[in-house]
Every structure is written in structure tokens, then in C-alpha cells.
Amino acid sequence: MGAIRTMHQDDLGGFGDARRRSVGAKLLAAMQQRRTMCLSALAEDRKQTRQFGEFLDNPAVSADEMLVYAGRRTGERVAGRHVLAIQDTTELHFSTHTVSKRGFGTGGNGTDIGLFLHPLIVVDATHGGLIGLACAQIMNRTDGPAPDRRKRAAEDKESHRWLTCAQTGADVLRQAARITVVADREGDIYDLFARRPAQTDLLIRAAQDRRLADADATMFAHIRAWPEQGRTEIDVPPKAGQPGRRATVGLRFGCVMLARPRTVAPDLPLSLTLSVVDVAEIDPPAGADPVHWCLLTTHAVTNSVEARQIIGWYKQRWVIEQVFRTLKADGVRIEDSQIIEARSFIKLAVIALIAAIRVVQIVLGRDAATGQPLTDAAKPEDRPALTAINRKLEGRTDMLKNPHDPACLAWLAWIVARLGGWSGYTSRGYKPAGPKTIFRGLTRLDGLIEGWKLANHSGLVGLP
Secondary structure, eight states, rough: OOGGBBBOOOOSSTTTOOOHHHHHHHHHHHHHHOOOOOOOHSSHHHHHHHHHHHHHHTTTHHHHHHHHHHHHHHHOOOTOOOEEEEEEOEEEEOOOOTTBBOOOOOOOSSSEEEEEEEEEEEEETTTTOOEEEEEEEOOOOOOOOOOOOOGGGGGGSHHHHHHHHHHHHHHHHTTTSSEEEEOOGGOHHHHHHHHOTTTTTEEEEESOBBBBBOOOOOOHHHHTOOOOOOOOEEEOOOOTTTTOEEEEEEEEEEEEEEEEOTSSTTSOOSSSEEEEEEEEESSOOOOOOOOOEEEEEESSSOSSHHHHHHHHHHHHHHHHHHHHHHHHTTTTTGOOOOOHHHHHHHHHHHHHHHHHHHHHHHHTTTTTTTHHHHGBBBBBGGHHHHHHHHHHHSSSSSSOOOOSOBBBBHHHHHHHHHHHHHHOSSSSSSOOOOOHHHHHHHHHHHHHHHHHHHHTTTHHHHHO
């Protein structure tokens, strides 16, 4: 399978046939390298274009198998680690492709065609390094508008995906020392807190001003009455045309006892006791949306150190936004896909998601801040080839030497970035490598590793 062995996620699954496995692996490698959803641009020639198309059309090839395989790889790497399992939903729009596509439902506006992708990605809780994909759900609204959600059972609602992903993630990541599921406001669902998997904690930004079981006030009013218990600074990422900035926030924390909503199943607990960390910006700049996070968690929060830890974990939710951005504008441009059939596109979307996660993993690990091992992203048997490539890329001066430990993911990220056109300089005025540079670097790296293996016969008779 040649160059596809470079990355740890080296294929998509077996699909009951060695040939299908090989074609899938080549398609994944091409996606990681070429940043496109166009099959003819991904393929090396017309024959491979046809192979890729037949692979996606084949009913024996399923998105579910790809997700199970990717989850298994991620599960192998989390043993003994505290991990953040971050989930969110992104919408894929095809408003200009209505005539040319078949089998697609409607998007969020109820008119344009599209579908929804809901992954659960895994991040190291200690250093913030991206480990991989645990699972994902794809929602294709082909049945028209849903009936009144109040009349549907919880398991029949789209919102049930939050609980389903949490449960699947708990199983996939069972070797982890600890699992904390992180979600934004859309995940503020009573059922999720009440039915959370064993050995799994939750950290979710509140959206609902819920009734309290032990007080007359609603939750938000009750929390506002708490005294401020410290201040800290946080980095606010750019959003909706507003630049990123540094914000000073006040902290409040304590416990609340939530009353069971009248609309949920009667077999759920009458109340739930959760910790709260409330984060409110002090004196935001003119025209900026002030930061206000009301964070609900099953973790104990009894002091300001624990409150700041909860904030730090919640801030890692931004990683999934980076994955979505790489999936769209900054990466493979998934919404430009010309695939006609929804059933084939869903498979290609899963492949694109896996590829985007691999790129973001290297981007996040490029400065060694995550402290991730090389084995989070590359196979041990590729070390000799990577070492040889690294020697060729290093310059004569110390400024152009790879500064990272060869056992770290950052060492690999430096190699990929240099191959992608990054200068190697880190002084003032020079920017670190971004997703586009990493994509270009992966394109060259795979071919170089394969060439090294052939030259040294390691691909045929084993490593020396």
C-alpha cells in the first residue's frame, strides 16, 4: 500500500476484501495529501478515478466500518490517559447544487439541501494534544420537517445524538484513565446528565435557565447572586468577524440541584446535583460580544484551582472548531464536492473528517506544547526513514536544526512543515506552519518515505 503507511491511521477498514481495503487506504492518503473532494484530482489517473468511484458506490463499503476502525485506533492510544471527548455538530450546505444531487435532505434552514456531521474527537486533557476520532454520526433529513419534538421520545429526537456519542465514546475509550465529555450549549440536555455513561464525566455549557429543586429562583438568577471568587485571563478566539483578544473574567462557582423538566421521561431522576463554574467578562471592549460561560459539570469544584481547571478543559472545545474549519474553508473544502449520490458522499465525508483530524493533530503538535509522543501520529517502523528525511532538511546552522526530541510528535510536525514550504525560522516576523502548509508537506512526505523504503529494501524484507 506504499505511502499510506506514513500515518498511524493508514487505512479505513477491511470491508471484507483486500482490494477494497487497498483502494480505501489510497483514497485516505490522497485526501490527506491533496486537499480536495474531487475524485479526479485525488486520483493519479483515470483508472484510479474509476476505482475511487466504485469504492464509494460499493454497498460493502460503509461509513460505519470506517468510523469503527478509526475509533479502534484512537482507543489504542488513550490507555492510561485522561482524555476530553469533545463533540459538536457542523452543517454541510449545497445550496448551489440542488439540481445535481440526489438523496440529500434539507439543511438547517429547511430549504437548501445538506446534511449534518456530528463527530466526537479525543484530546489529551493534560496538554491539549489531538489524539484522534472516537465516533461520529451523520444526519440526513430526508423525511421532511420533524413532528413536534415535545411529542417524541428522547431516543427519537436528533438531540439524542449527544447521548449516543457519549455512550459510544465511553466504550471506544474504555482504556482511558478518565473520560470527560465536553460540549457547547446544544448539549445541555437533562437526559444526557441523567443517563451519562459510567466512569464518564460531563462538562457542558448551559443553555437552559432550568428550575431548581431546592430554591425558588431559576438557575441563572441563583448563580448571579453568588459572590465573585476570583478573576483570571483567557484567550478569546476570533469569531464572526471579531478578532481574537485577551479577556479578563470573573469567576463564580458552586453547586446547583436541577429539577427534572416536565417534558422528559418520568423514569429519570427527580433532580440532579451538578457543579457550576460561571465565567463572565469584566469590561469587554466596545462592540465585542462579552464572554459569558455558565459551565455545568459532574466534576467536583470546591476551590478556584479546580474552577480554573474546568475553564481550561472547556477551552479545548476550540479544537473541534479547528477540525471543522480544516474540513471546510482551510482544508479539503468538503462543500465543493461534486459527488451526486448522498450515500456515496457520506462515505467521502467520513474520509475527509479523518484526514482533517490528522492535519489538525500535527498543527497543534508543531511547537511541542502538547507533549505528544511520535506514536500518536506515525508508526515506529517509519522512524529510520523519517530520520533520514530530517537530516536532509536540516540546515548547517542551529537555527535550521529540528529542535525537537525525535520521540515527540513535534519532531514529525517540523519535518512535515519544512516539506510543505515553511522556512524553519521561528524568530519575530516568521509565522508557524498552518493547515495548508501541513497538507502540502504530507503530499511530499509520503512519497519520500516510500522511496526510502524501496531504496533500503525495508519495505520488502523488513527494517535493518
